[in-house]
Structures are given as structure tokens and as C-alpha cells.
């Protein structure tokens with residue numbers, strides 16, 4: 548995926564200008580930044596749920612704008628923060644929805660579809676919950692189901708909006724490590740928004756820091772070297788410590 552000089556926003560209002568980055572197959576990338584800077588807007592723009600306000604957005608050398616919805620559904624899966632439409636579905640049924648771009652008009656599942664569903668349920672450790680209705684799950688369990696649905700969709704690119712919300716520390720680390728291992732092992736491109744900057748520094752291959760001006764993008768250690776995290780928050784409140792890669796609260 549290649550993004551060059553992308554402006555994102557609503558109507559004529561640019562929320563964040565001049566975003567440039569490129570991600571390869573097998574890379575796990577986090578988009579971080581303060582509240583309201585445009586992380587979710589960027590993810591929705593990249594997923595073609597809304598139009599960009601200028602700039603280049605290419606996948607495999609092709610403009611996303613020119614791709615048909617069914618082509619895009621086989622390229623990109625999206626895990627958004629909105630609640631699931633029908634929590635009355637079982638875990639298995641919801642994961643099976645990921646196969647929709649591939650099924651015929653009555654939605655019957657082929658052997659390949661069924662295998663992708665079983666595999667996704669297994670990878671996200673949902674086997675014991677597969678017959679539970681979604682309303683019976685905790686927020687964290689439901690989050691895992693949504694990732695499983697994206698995995699079943701088996702696209703080259705998976706976009707996730709704040710996949711760690713609602714999760715405790717252990718499950719946050721678990722899901723981010725899982726995303727990274729999925730990216731590395733299956734050569735998928737994974738791009739997610741997060742407020743877990745310290746975890747992203749430790750786990751991700753690349754980070755895009757949306758600051759609304761320069762929007763630096765690089766490997767975490769290079770961003771630390773360039774002091775890119777230091778101006779993210781007001782320094783009288785929170786300071787970044789480059790030696791440990793963590794934020795310190797100023798007392």
C-alpha cells in the first residue's frame with residue numbers, strides 16, 4: 548500500500564493534511580496520535596469508506612478509487628469500533644460473514660470457505676465459544692471474534708480501528724502480538740490505530756505518528772532516534788523517555 552500526500556477530512560474540511568507512508572506485505576503498522584487528530588478518518592479513507600480530499604492512495608500500484616467494491620472486499624478487510632449489527636448471531640456465524648465476498652448469491656459456503664472459518668476460529672482461540680451468541684460475550688471476546696471475521700475474509704490487507712479497546716493489559720499484548728505474527732506468518736499487511744504507543748513501539752514493524760503537520764512514519768527505533776514521540780503530548784504533563792521507549796508523567 549502506498550500513500551502519498553494524502554489529505555483526509557469531511558466535506559471540504561481537511562482534518563489531517565499531507566500523509567505519506569508505504570507498507571509492505573508481512574508488515575504490522577500502528578497509527579498513533581492524540582484524540583481527534585484523524586486516525587479513524589485515515590483508516591476509513593484507506594478502506595474506501597470515505598473519499599480522500601486529495602493525494603495518492605494505491606494498492607498493488609492501483610488507485611483504490613478505481614477499484615470496484617467486490618475487488619476491494621477481497622483486498623481489504625476492516626474491523627471498526629462500531630458495535631456488531633446483530634449480536635444474536637453465534638460466534639461461528641459472525642466469523643462466517645467474513646466469507647461473504649467469496650460466496651455465491653445464496654451465500655452457501657464451499658469447503659475452502661469452511662476451512663478458512665475453522666482456521667480463523669482456531670487462531671483467535673475461540674473454539675470453546677463458537678456456539679455462543681455474541682450478546683453472551685465480553686467486549687474483549689467480541690473483539691477477538693471481529694478479528695477472526697477479518698482473518699476469515701482472507702484479504703491481503705487488514706485494517707483495524709483500536710483493536711485493543713476494552714481489553715486488559717494481558718489481552719492487549721496478546722492481540723497485538725497475534726496481529727504481528729499473523730502479518731509475519733501469512734504475509735498480510737496489518738494496519739491498526741491505537742493509543743497504546745508504548746506497546747506499538749515494542750511490537751510493530753512501523754509506526755505512523757499523525758501529528759497533523761509532518762506525520763512521521765518509520766520503524767519505531769528510528770522514530771525514537773529522531774525524537775518524533777517527544778512533541779506528541781505537552782511536555783509539562785507527559786515526557787517521552789527515549790532510552791526506555793516509555794512516557795513519564797511529570798509530577
Ligand SMILES: Nc1ncnc2c1ncn2[C@@H]1O[C@H](COP(=O)(O)OP(=O)(O)OP(=O)(O)O)[C@@H](O)[C@H]1O
Pocket residue numbers: 557562580581582583584585586587588589
Ligand atoms: N462524520 C464526521 N463529520 C465531520 N467531522 C468528523 C466526522 N467524524 C469525525 N470528524 C472530525 O474529524 C476529526 C478526526 O476524528 P477521528 O475520529 O478520525 O480522530 P481520532 O484520531 O480517531 O480520534 P480518537 O483518538 O479520539 O478516536 C475530529 O475533529 C472529528 O470531530
